[in-house]
Amino acid sequence: MSTSKQQPLLEVRNLRVEFPTRRGSLIAVDGVSMEIAPGEVLGVVGESGAGKSMTGNAVIGLLPSPGRVESGEILLEGERIDNLPYEQMRKIRGKRIGAIFQDPLTSLNPLYTVGEQLVETIQTHLDLSEKGAKDRAVDLLEEVGIPSARERIDHYPHQFSGGMRQRVVIALALCAEPRLIIADEPTTALDVSIQAQIITLIKKLCREHGTAVMLVTHDMGVIAETADRVAVMYAGRIAEIGPVAEVVKNANHPYTHGLMGSIPKVGHEVERLTQIDGSMPRLTEIPTGCAFNPRCTEKGPRCMVERPILEPVENSFVACWKFDPEGTGA
Amino acid sequence: MTAAARTVEGGGIDMNFISRTQDTLHRFLDGDVWYSFTQSRITIVAAIVTIILVGASVLAPFISIHDPFNPVNLNLMDSFTPPVWSEDGRWAFPLGSDDQGRDLYSTILYGSRLSLFIGFASVAFSMSLGVSLGLIAGYLGGSVDAFIMRVADIQISFPGILIALLIDGLARALLPGESHDEVMVYVLILAIGLSQWVNFARTVRGSTMVERNKEYVQAARVIGVSRLFIMVRHIMPNVMGPVLVIATISLAVAILSEAALSFLGVGVPPTQPSLGTLIRIGQDFLFSGEWWIVIFPGMTLAALVLAVNLLGDWLRDALNPKLR
Amino acid sequence: MTEPLVKAKGIARYFDVSPPLLNRLIEGSKRQVVKAVDGVDFEIERGQTLSLVGESGCGKSTIARLVVGLYEPTGGSIEFEGVDLTALDNRKEEAKLRGRMQMIFQDPYASLNPRWRVQDIVAEPIRHKKMFDTRAEVTSRVGELLSQVGLSPADGEKYPHEFSGGQRQRISIARALASNPEFLVCDEPTSALDVSVQAQILNLMKDLQRKFGLTYLFISHDLAVVDHVSDRIGVMYLGRICELADTRELFSNPRHPYSRFLLDAIPDLDMTGKQRIPVAGEVPSPINPPSGCTFHPRCPFANDRCKSEQPELRDVDGTQVACHGVEENRLEPTG
Incomplete structure (x- = not known):
């Protein structure tokens, strides 16, 4: 758990990502702070436009143009990485931070065999001979569950x-x-049966290698199965962050609560699903105060003007005035 | 768009029409295309040049000094007058006069008028032909598609100017001498138009095949509307973006083709000279010192074609989201 | 039992995916046929929802398109109120029957013509069927439809791009309702939407079903969604139905190994901590499907009969299952 005294592996402090446009800046990520402990799986969940992917992209230094980190800090093992020049960041990517994207087809170069791509990446980051790198590539493929890896290594994606x-x-x-x-x-581009396989694989690898994972997804089911802690994002901000069991079963923030209720669950006979009216605001029209206020059923006057800050509620941190001693003003 | 959306019910004046038109205008001025226009200085210059040249040729009867095609206005004594800033220049002939004493300034106005008319008309012809055939080929597919596209392949394997020469030759052989001059303009439009429809057809066919599989087309099919309605009302508005780009670039090509044909002497008759005819006439005198007769029409043609081409280039970039 | 509203008998649809003629002649490659749908039977009672569920490539979307007539079936028949739509020669009669069914599509960004105003999109079926004489009547009907799906009549003036994904799907539903259909084919209507919006659309569809007595054919890959909306469920694998059962029955007592395996793959949101056993392998290519039961390479219960003989759908206690193992009663009971 991240609350222990050890240094977090990744620390994001007050991250703000902006996209300058000719009509002013769009704020895709607004004041996001989170920590990931070594070996921990942090789920970052949210609906489209919540800024979850942008947070992940900012960490690996691959924000799509013209996006940029406007303020805040990203620290990897205590060392700032958000202001590094491109070349240095490139060395960190792959060596110290790995990346897995949604579409496996576009993450691989179709013109090279998977072996060539693996060997090249291994040799970029590790001091290994051609032979050693190839052996390692085969080991890796076997580890991720590819049958007859030694033959398949020469296949194209x-x-x-x-x-x-x-x-x-x-x-x-x-x-x-x-x-x-x-x-x-x-797992988004994959069929349900393959999803289950990939989730199991990621869990296994984390356990065996002690790798920490920032798992960005819109799928609460994947988070519930995989993550230790989860950050729920809404309109570029964190609404709630805490242990996965607490967030999933016993959500505090009205948005998380509604979100969980709106997911159809097998075996739960309900005539109607809980419904959050409206939709996530566009980046150009984020309301003042709490970004969730137009859809919130528990809002008060304070929510309309003052943006809530993350405050501890039970084992989680929740950004909602409902839990503030002064309340929502209602 | 607005007008098109209204025609579903046909007839009747929509009270909202004016506010909707304003609405559309606002959307346009607020949109990305207009923004990219204001950001590109070279495009603004090209647009200004195009507007001046098109405007001047439309207004030719009012802003010219005399009608160069009316023999009453001509005096052989005025021939070969140099431009006004030369020693022998006169204000009656600001850009000088040609071998028949026609004022070059007026002749260029009327010549651009003819060039632009042929250009626009042939593009309109090739566009309607190409867009229709492209829509049919792309939407119906199968053997209809194969037939249209093979015809297109054959068409494109002949250079455009060769087709124009062929049609022109046929027209000359078939039509009696006097009527020939009158219809020559239309023969040119047909010839140039025929040599360009393939570009439209291919582009529209490609986009149509993409649009055809989109769900809004399937929705229309489930509703049960006819194929013609789907092609014209659903698909066509969605494939016109690239057509606009090709039309602009084709306009420049068409004007050049007309000039080339006229220069080769198979275009419009000398009594009704286009820019190309003027250049052909003028080049005879280039080496005898009367340079202005060829240089000024040539510069006009170059400026016009360059400006239209630049507009086309900009439009292509502005409408292509990938390049933005 | 009353006559079902929709009845499909042995419908099939094959797609020719052969290389072009020239390649076949020069390279000697053979004609290739994908059996996207290969002999599927189902019935839908009036006012009920039948869902077809399966992974990508199982043919569920093809069935949706066959039923509404976007594809011609290669074989079999589709009956609507006892009339075989595939055998109907009378075009007018067919158009009349087809007018009583409509479709809702998956992608809310592609299913609305971006160049049309919302009011014209929703009015398209009304104008096509010439349901009203005056423009005012059309406008008021469009306003009514937009209100029914939770939008405002004033939204009709706008273009689709001004709406969010969920709102667009509402527009799609309004268009589908415009011709007063009795039967709606919904092809993954919520899978492109965020969960909170998905809940809105599912609730709306249920409300509309109650209000207008609609019959749904619902296509989805998401078992939880299917559980929520349907009365009966058909589980599909490689162009065939492998189990067809009442919803409660399927979820409490799945019989076909593939159904069990799909149910097992549903993420565990209750966090019961149950260990899932992911079944190995992936859906094979439909160009070269396995012999016999197409599921046998992934099936833990497969034997020699499964490898050679294709199982037919058979009644087992009111559920239809296509599995030799179930028939021979040699599957482990579900726990």
């Missing part, structure tokens, strides 16, 4: 199925034994 490709991407992310992996919607 298109010769693999979707699930197998995602396994290759995971192997690629593991090449240099990074301490942290950013996994951005790693």
Whole structure:
């Protein structure tokens, strides 16, 4: 758990990501702070436009143009990485932070065999001979569950199925034994049965290698199965962050509460699902005060003007005036 | 768009029409296309040049000094007058006069008028032909598609100017001498138009095949509307972006083709000269010192084609979200 | 038993995916046919919801398109109120019957023509069927439809891009309701939406079903969604139905190994900490499906019969299952 005294592996402090446009800046991530302890899986969950992927992209230094980190700090093992020049950041990527993206097809170069791509990545980051790198590549493929790895290593990405490709991407992310992996919607493009396989794989690897994972997804089910702690994001801000069991079963923030209720669950006979009316605001029209206030059923006058800060509630931290001693003003 | 959306019910004046038009205008001025226009200085210059040249040729009867095609206005004594800033220049002929004593300034106005008319008309012709065939080929697919596209392949394997020469030759052979001059303009439009429809058809076919599989087209099919309605009302508005770009670039090509044909002497008759005809006439005198007869029409043609081409380039970039 | 509203008998749809003629002649490659849907039977009672569920490539979306007539079936028949739509020669009659069914699509960004105003989109079926004479009547009907799906009549003036994904799906539903259909085919209507919006749309669809007595054919890959909306469920694998059962029955007592395996793959949101056993392997290519029962390479219960003989759907206590193992009663009971 991150509350222990040891130094967090990744620390994000007050991160703010902006996209300058000709009509003013769009704030995609607004004052996000989080920590990931070594070996921990932190889920970052939210609906589209919540800023969850942007947070992940900011950490690996791959914000899509023209986005930039406007303020805040990102520290990896106590060392600032958000202001590093491109070349230095490139060395950290792959070696100390691995990345797994949504679409396994676009993460692999179709013109090279998976072996060539693995060997190249291994040799970039580790001091190994061609032979040593290839052996390691085979080991990695076996570890992520690719049968007859020694033959398949010479295959091209298109010769693999979707699930197998995602396994290759995971192997690629593991090449240099990074301490942290950013996994951005790693199971979204896959069928349910493959999803289960990939989730199991990620869990197993974390356990065996002590790798920390930042798991960015919109799928509460994946989070519930995989994560230790979860950060729920809404309109670029963290609404609630805490141990996964507490957030999933006993959500504090009205948004998280509604979100959990709106997920249909097998075996729960309900005539109607809990419904949060409205939709996430566009980045151009984020309301003042609490960003969730237009959809919130428990809002008070304070929520309309003053932005709530993350405050401890039980074992979680929740950004809602409901839990403030002064209340919502209602 | 607004007007198109209204025609579903046909007839009747929509009270909201004016406010909707304003609405559309606001949207346009607020939109990315207009913004990219204001950000590109070279495009603004090209647009200004185009507007001046098109405006001047439309207004030719009012802003010219005399009608160069009316023999009453001509006096052979005035021939080969140099431009006004030369020693022998006269204000009656600001850019000088040609071998028949026609004022070059007026002749260029009328010549651009003819060039632009042929250009616009042939683009309109090739666009309607190409867009229709492209929509049909792309939407129906199968053997219809194969047939249209093979015709297009054959068409494109002949250089455009060759087709124009062929049609022109046919027209000359088939039509009696006097009527020939009158219809020559239309023969040119047909010839140039025919040499360009393939570009439109190919582009529209490609986009149509993409749009055809989109769910809004399937929704229309489930509703049960006819294929013609789907092609014209659903798909066509969504494939017109690239067509606009090709049309602009085709306009420049069409004007050049017309000039080339006229220069080769198979274009419009000398009594009704276009810019190309003027250049052909003028080049005879280039080496005898009367440079202005060829230089001024040539510069006008170059400026016009360059400006239209630049507009086309900008439009292509502005409408292509990937390049933004 | 009353006559079902919709009845599909042995419908099939094959797609020709052969290489072009020239390649076949020069390289000697063969014609290839994908059996996207290969002999599927189902019935939908009036006012009920039948869901078809399965992974990508199982043919569920193809069935949706076959039912509404976007594809011609390669074989089999689709009956609507006892009339075989595939055998109907009378175009007018067919158009009339087809007018009573509509479809809602998956992608709210592609299913609305971006160049049309919302009011024209919603009014398209009304104008096509010439349901009203005056423009004012059309406008007021469109306003009514938009209100029914939770939008405001004033939204009709806008273009689709001004709406969020969920609102667009509402517009799609309004368009589908415009011609007063009795039967709606919904092809993954919520899978492109965020969960909070998905709940809104599912609730709306249930409300509308109650209000207008609609019959739904619901296509989805999400078992939890399917559990929420349907009365009966057909589980599909590689172009065939492997189990067709009442919703409660399927979830409490799945019989086909593939159904069990799909149920097992549902993420555990109750955090009971149960260990899932992911079944190995992936859906094979439909171009070269396995022999016999197409699920046998992934099935822990497969034997020689499964490898050679294709199982037919058979009644087992009111549930239809296509599995030799179930028939021979040699599967482990579900726990």
